[in-house]
Amino acid sequence: MSLRHALLTALIEKPASGLDLAKRFDRSIGYFWSATHQQIYKELGRMESDGLIESTPEENARGVKKIHRVLGKGRQELKRWVAECGEPAPLRDPLMVRLRAEGAIGPAGLAKSLQALREEHVAKRALYQEFEARDFSKAPSDRAAALRHVVLKAGLKHENYWIEVLDEALSVLAQDDD
Amino acid sequence: MSLRHALLTALIEKPASGLDLAKRFDRSIGYFWSATHQQIYKELGRMESDGLIESTPEENARGVKKIHRVLGKGRQELKRWVAECGEPAPLRDPLMVRLRAEGAIGPAGLAKSLQALREEHVAKRALYQEFEARDFSKAPSDRAAALRHVVLKAGLKHENYWIEVLDEALSVLAQDDD
DNA sequence: ACGCGCATGTAACCAGTTACATGATTCT
């Protein structure tokens, strides 16, 4: 149920249309919670009928831009959810399955695709480093900025985690030039 | 589509019944690809009708234990999938949404639930460390074992990643004793 | 007037979750 709360957060930061949100998700928020425009429209519709946001103009017309604003009930719901105890998020990682499968059936040409994956993560890390240099080169003044910095640093760590794991995997796979 | 391949891997290691698989998923494989028994049964059915595995006895009777074995076509499919280029896995992490939301609406009592989360990750890390001491105290001999070790080390790194991120978040949240 | 890009949406599908149903075996 996090899409709803990601949207509430984005709309509190600034009221917007569905497409605006989709674009913003492609940048900042989307780096840790991706969503397509279809999903966003559907959820906005539900949020409106649940009374969490208001959307103007009201009519359901295609092609007409609609602006969505968070209502009191929406803020309340977001606050409730933030404090609620979060599950530990059951891990589900195809790479681990792949490594294990390679172990079970023998060399199958994994290395090449791991190399490609590694490069994507290196690129993403570089991107995050740029963001950090641009937005957080001096210590952030307010709490909200400090929290955004934590989120960005988490992204960086995450990319480093991937790169390290891929390097270890590649060094094992290289031992019998597969 | 990874459940299918996780099951193929597990069944190549050793033919088994649905419940056996569910139990094994609760231990080793499930640490990086969780699945419930319902899901497993459904997927095994599809895999059989796709000709990837054979299941004896054939009849669909409740209560009667069935053993599943991987067929040639199944091995082939697994091999194909292992080599195939893997997507970069679109990140989707509720914690980041929470942090950002806290930034947007102000203190909302996040710290307590982050503490709880942190403890779970510490516990899991300890568990993995036990596994490592037990199974990999001396350098693994064969390739398959080396790959399993890489997977376990990835799990460890992952828990460390979480703990570090949570510590950073907690230190920011602590600054205004929320 | 028509084509293009902006904007909103529907429909069909797939993977995963939760709750529940039912048959077989074993132990007392």
Place this chain on the structure above:
DNA sequence: AGAATCATGTAACTGGTTACATGCGCGT
């Protein structure tokens, strides 16, 4: 015979993905 447990399965639902449909407004 009854209870516990092993074992397999169905049904309803939710969140997310892919493909497609439709309407408005602007530039040429």
